[in-house]
Amino acid sequence: MLSAVLFAALVFAFTNGFHDAPNSLATAVSTRTLGPRAAVTMAACMNVIGAFLGEGVARTISRDIITPPEGPAGPVVLLAALIGAITWNVVTWYKGMPSSSSHALVGGMIGAALASTTAVRWSGAAANFALPMVLSPMIGLLLGFFAMVAIMWVFRRTNVQRMTRGFKIAQSASAAAMALGHGLQDAQKTMGVVVLALVATGYQDSYDVPLWTVCAAAGAMALGTLTGGWRIMRTLGRRVIKLDAPRGFAAESTVAAVSYATSFIWQVPISNTHMITSAIVGVGATRRLSAVRWGVAGDIVAVWLATVPGAAAVAILAYLVLGTALPT
Template sequence: MPLETLSLSAVLVAALVFGYTNGFHDAPNSLATAISTRALGPRAAVIMAASMNVIGALLGEGVARTISRDIINPPEGPSGLAVLLAALIGAIAWNVATWYKGMPSSSSHALVGGMVGAALASTTTVQWRGVAVDFALPMLVSPLIGGLLGFFAMVAILWLFRRTNVRRMTRGFKIAQSASAAAMALGHGLQDAQKTMGVIVLALIASGYQSSYDVPMWTVFAAAGAMALGTLTGGWRIMRTLGRRVIQLDAPRGFAAESTVAAVSYATSFIWEVPISNTHMITSAIVGVGATRRLSAVRWGVAGNILAVWLATVPGAAVVSAAAYVLVSTALPT
């Protein structure tokens, strides 16, 4: 088998493994709040989220084009495929390590960090303007938006239902939270499955199989299937951190947090076509809705640990990917 074909196969397999780890690592984003408030049972929640992940993956490809076009520009041939393989290895390693520790972190940031790290370790061009505008800016702004929108959404709910019986309101919001959890899972598929698609498109371009940034339909189904399979395996370690350790949620607050994340996911996917972190969004939204109770209700020590992992994700994945590139590149012909 020619080296280039073998390299492409390795990248495709690694991309689907990344999509799988993305699914089980980020499944708690759309499940933790609904399960912790008992709006959904664990089995029903996982099946619902996996199904909505697939549907979301089929709804667009703008984020995939951004990932494939605006972050790095790998050369054609085995050297470019080696960069992509190393980037995926770094992202997968970071996902598995943070999952093992039960800490929420962004698969999106791990992927982009891995791409930049592998590119810097090689002769690949990093498109710094794209990294700044299409990645770094949304990375910084989206958690702030999530926290503020979550806070104001919860304030609005408290005002609108201020004369409603608490038990009746909670029962009604448990039903509503089933819809908001599904909407968030749809946004997760819309955002995160496309990142796997974007790397596969880059691999196809680097190997000469296509010249455009269009996403082939088989790529869409492969990425969606890998993510859904990962979601079906759960991710219970991280789910406990998000659902209970940051703040004890009730159904109205769970609904407000999930609705906030779903709305921002749709806007960034369809309007701006930029990647965001659903992990960052749901965590900041949970903090925002929790702050309407009282600031001391938020377990700031846990939130601080999550923030530390966020800040370490891009450089951590970049270092691992750079080391992986050094190892992978030794297999290339001189």
């Protein structure tokens, strides 16, 4: 059963890569700063580098959300949680809607816990998951808006074509920085589940992340990123608002800065998907409110709200099926 959990965790990391790859690719590709192949290769490389830069978020995932029971039930809970998260990732990817792999994972963990005798650490889940979930989109929107206002004011007397060329170069750096933040944040979530499985089954006493876990999570996510994610990229890069290079740079820089702060300072998981989508809306609102396609944005928010309960529901069903194999 532990082997099944480890395999499912790597599958989740793979789906995380192709599901969330558009976060760091859509803006750069839609503004034609980077070609699709160059963008995918760059994002995969930066994902791998980011995975090796910390483990604070992994510790939060492994210690502060749920406490699986000892014995054979522990791995079953984690396997059901991963099935819930993977299913949600695949369904939303197929529909072309950006949703949070992080929220799908935590939703799956909570759902599987509620279906079993697993204890949910509600205080930890509230402080380290629910609060960042609520605040991060608002922060992304506001920071994106004010970053773009600052750019418009600083370059107000600059020739538009010259400014666009300059920001295309700058956007290559901001896209790389955001992809690094994606690896830093999301690879650690897979690491956290693996560590939790090792602790629950008695193979490990501490919540330290083994090097092989980092390598496996980084590799699986990078492979997922290399497969692209063009359905979601179309939604983020073109359907919400038509982006230009300065706005793409402002949105990506906003997400990168928040990813680093939450990973290194607060060590809490956030959704890069929520951040980039809200940042795109924020930078787009500086043009005019009608420039944002609010109907598309509303559909995205609806998917966000459904992510935790949706993944939890699938995890509950998975646990009820898998739990029949447990000894009585």
